[in-house]
Amino acid sequence: MTVLRYTRTAMLLHWLIAVLILGLFGLGIYMAGLPLSPQKLKLYSYHKWAGLTVLSLALLRVLWRITHKPPPLPASQPQWQQLAAHAGHGLLYVLIFAAPFSGWLMSSALGFPVVWFGVLPLPDLIDKNKELGEVLKLVHRYLNYSFLAVVIGHALAAIKHQWLDKDGTLSRMLPTLNPEENRS
Amino acid sequence: MKRLLLPVLLFAAFNAHAVEYGNVLADKSQLTFTSKQMGVPVDGKFGRFLAILHFDPAKPEAGTAQIEVDLASVDAGSKDANDEVLGKGWFNVKEFPKAKFVSNSVKALGNNRFEAKGQMTIKGKTRDMTVPFAYKADGANGVFEGTLPLQRTQFGIGEGAWADTSVVADEVPIKFRLVASPGAVAKK
Numbered sequence: 242m243t244v245l246r247y248t249r250t251a252m253l254l255h256w257l258i259a260v261l262i263l264g265l266f267g268l269g270i271y272m273a274g275l276p277l278s279p280q281k282l283k284l285y286s287y288h289k290w291a292g293l294t295v296l297s298l299a300l301l302r303v304l305w306r307i308t309h310k311p312p313p314l315p316a317s318q319p320q321w322q323q324l325a326a327h328a329g330h331g332l333l334y335v336l337i338f339a340a341p342f343s344g345w346l347m348s349s350a351l352g353f354p355v356v357w358f359g360v361l362p363l364p365d366l367i368d369k370n371k372e373l374g375e376v377l378k379l380v381h382r383y384l385n386y387s388f389l390a391v392v393i394g395h396a397l398a399a400i401k402h403q404w405l406d407k408d409g410t411l412s413r414m415l416p417t418l419n420p421e422e423n424r425s
Numbered sequence: 426m427k428r429l430l431l432p433v434l435l436f437a438a439f440n441a442h443a444v445e446y447g448n449v450l451a452d453k454s455q456l457t458f459t460s461k462q463m464g465v466p467v468d469g470k471f472g473r474f475l476a477i478l479h480f481d482p483a484k485p486e487a488g489t490a491q492i493e494v495d496l497a498s499v500d501a502g503s504k505d506a507n508d509e510v511l512g513k514g515w516f517n518v519k520e521f522p523k524a525k526f527v528s529n530s531v532k533a534l535g536n537n538r539f540e541a542k543g544q545m546t547i548k549g550k551t552r553d554m555t556v557p558f559a560y561k562a563d564g565a566n567g568v569f570e571g572t573l574p575l576q577r578t579q580f581g582i583g584e585g586a587w588a589d590t591s592v593v594a595d596e597v598p599i600k601f602r603l604v605a606s607p608g609a610v611a612k613k
Contacts, residue, residue, distance in 0.1 A: 277505045277506065277508075277509050278586060279586050279587060279589050279592040279593070280586075282462050282463055282592050282593070283463060283592060285463075286462075286463040286464075286465070351503065352467065352468065352502050352503065353462075353465055353467060353502070353503075354465055354466060355465070356463070356464045356465045359463055359464035359465075360464065369468075
């Protein structure tokens, strides 16, 4: 079956961000419960560096998406599912920015500026404010729990369409060896 | 009355030379520091400190300073850090509640800038230290401002796993702004 696929750049950005986000979910949940130690400070830094990387990749991705039309959803999908898919993708795009952004805000409010990869200091988005920082901590946490839930829904839907409906939905986001199907 | 005059005159004469700035104005003075954690500057401060300063800008070499910092008054930037930094591996405030700096040697560098040489004692360890500072008179008050180049590992501040200076940098510059009014130390 020939399917219309995403461009290879879109695929690369999708999977790169997917891997980073899954790692960030796990690391975030793990590190938050650790007692203070040099190891914890390191993990927090890695988490922030990766989170900002996601934020910048997401920016690239949106620019790419605006300038490169994605392949259509399989015509066999009922309209309500297509609508749900678009709504889900819209939500993912919102969360992909909101999640790291809330972390950056929270970091600023708690008095820990973000220095990307330990070399590039980013501006503080807001002044130090402990109470606001504690609120933003909760915002960051629950925003990411929601993000994780939507990501799981997204993955389950892709699996259902690919292997139960066999409509090639997931293939659109996977590279192929057939050169005629590739878009760059 | 005449008997009283002599000591008063003597006191005035002494006063004209080295001013004793015994009353550090707590609400106008600040003792802050910046630690670097994984390359990230994190601001902190000390809330309680005492300073006795003798200083005459015209005769700086006679200047002396004694500064005592109550280490338990530290705010290292977060609650976690505050709990940690009071403990054994860091300040160990139970055994060593105070940091002390004593200087008996001040050198003029010109342009209202000076350099105080002295001994810093933290956690039972004493090290020589040179502290550059600027002085200006603000009405009757003296304002002393500068940065003390502290290296935490010289005093065992942060031991064990925390000794790793790639996580928490060795240099913890301590910025001070002491505003003091003239007069003898107020006994409390």
